[in-house]
Structures are given as structure tokens and as C-alpha cells.
Amino acid sequence: MNFKRILQALPVALLLTVSAGVAQISPGHDWRRVVTERLPLYGHRNWIVVADSAYPAQSTPGIETILADAEGAEVLQYVLARLSASKHVRPIVYTDLELSYLTESDAPGVDNYRELLAGLFRDPKPLSLPHEQIIGNLAKAGQNFQVLIVKTRMTIPYTTVFLQLDCAYWGADSERKLRAQMAQKGRR
Numbered sequence: 503m504n505f506k507r508i509l510q511a512l513p514v515a516l517l518l519t520v521s522a523g524v525a526q527i528s529p530g531h532d533w534r535r536v537v538t539e540r541l542p543l544y545g546h547r548n549w550i551v552v553a554d555s556a557y558p559a560q561s562t563p564g565i566e567t568i569l570a571d572a573e574g575a576e577v578l579q580y581v582l583a584r585l586s587a588s589k590h591v592r593p594i595v596y597t598d599l600e601l602s603y604l605t606e607s608d609a610p611g612v613d614n615y616r617e618l619l620a621g622l623f624r625d626p627k628p629l630s631l632p633h634e635q636i637i638g639n640l641a642k643a644g645q646n647f648q649v650l651i652v653k654t655r656m657t658i659p660y661t662t663v664f665l666q667l668d669c670a671y672w673g674a675d676s677e678r679k680l681r682a683q684m685a686q687k688g689r690r
Contacts (some may be wrong), residue, residue, distance in 0.1 A: 533570035533652055534580060540650050541584055545591060546669045549640060549649040552578045554656040560637070562644030567651040574656030575618055578663055581652070582622060585665070593665035595628040596636055600660040609658050619663070628663070636664050 537550070544550070551557075552574060559567050570577050585593050597619065604612045619628065631639075640649050643666075 533568055533572070533577065536568050537581055537584060537650070537652065540648070541588060541591075544648065544650075544667055546667055547643065547647045548591075548667045549643055549647070550581055550585075550593075550665045550667065551640070551649065551651040551662060552581055552665070553651050553653045553662040554658065554660075555653060556657075556659070557651065557653055557662055558637075560641060560644065560651070562641045562649075564644035564647055565640065565649040565651060567653060569653050570655075572654055574654040574658075574661060574663075575615075577652050577654045578622070581665065585667075588670065590670055591667040592670040594668050595623055595626075596664040596666065597628040597630050598633040598636065598660040598662060599630040600633055602630060604658075604660060611658050612661075615658055615661055633660060633662075636662075640664070 540550075553567075554574060557567075582593075585591065601612070601616065606613045640651075643649055
């Protein structure tokens, strides 16, 4: 069988997976299924990223990148719905600081996208950090924890949404109280 015939035999809905710096083409995978399968395995300190189409494939071992043949809003809404139904994790949302500086004339469609984000994230509002800083945070997290990046068809710059997972049933106040109690009583 020649190369051209092999390519023709591949299913149309291929999922491109980049994991540990090695690209693989995985036929028959669906981005929705990957998100649904990964979410129960993930806990606090894992990340799910809904990225624009120019987002780089990072080579940190714990970072997995999959390709979704879908618009960014569709993927983001699906991921958020899955997280909302989850009892064990909730997202801490980050967006690129650069997004707030883009104009409609520089990036057509950015105003509508910002409106979409404002509707999705009323309270708390996303934290905004410079793009390079967030990418660095992901690289650091990927050294010890799994990060799933879902690349979309979005072609507006700085529209990636970064979801750092946190424990849904144990909050920062509970953790502070526990740590204070431990410090007061000392180690047993």
C-alpha cells in the first residue's frame, strides 16, 4: 500500500495528539470524549486549556495537546458544562491580559468574544495575566501534573482560556483554617 492510499484510508475526523513532545495521529478519537474521560482523573493542580488555533504545542512531558475541529466558544462551553457537573473540581479561570487591549479593528470579532466571556464568567471574573506568564505556569505545572490543551478553530489572538482546576469541596478558607490549626497544635 502506498503512502497516498494510507492517507486516504484515514478517517476524516482525526485527532492530532501531541504528548511529551511527540506528535501522534489518533484516528477515531473525539475531543469531547477525551475531555469527558480525563476530567474524572483530574484534580486540583491539573489544567484544561481551550486554545486558539495558533497556540503552540508545548513540549513539557505532562502537557497533552488535542485538536478539536470546532469553534472556541463551542469547546469552551462544553468544557465548562462538564466542569459544572463535576463534584470534585472547579476552575480558576485565567485569560491573557493582552485580550483586554485588542481592538475590533486589529482583531475582528474580539468584542463579541469578550462579551461571550463576560456572560460565561460573571463571578468570579477571570484572572488576567500576560500570555507568556501563563504559558510558563503551564510548563511548570506540566512537570508534575497533567495539562490538557484543546486547540480550536479560533483565529482571534489572545483568546485562549486557561482553567486551573481546584478542589470543589474544599476551599481556601477551609485550607487556611486547617493549616492554622496544625501550626497551633504542632506536629503529632
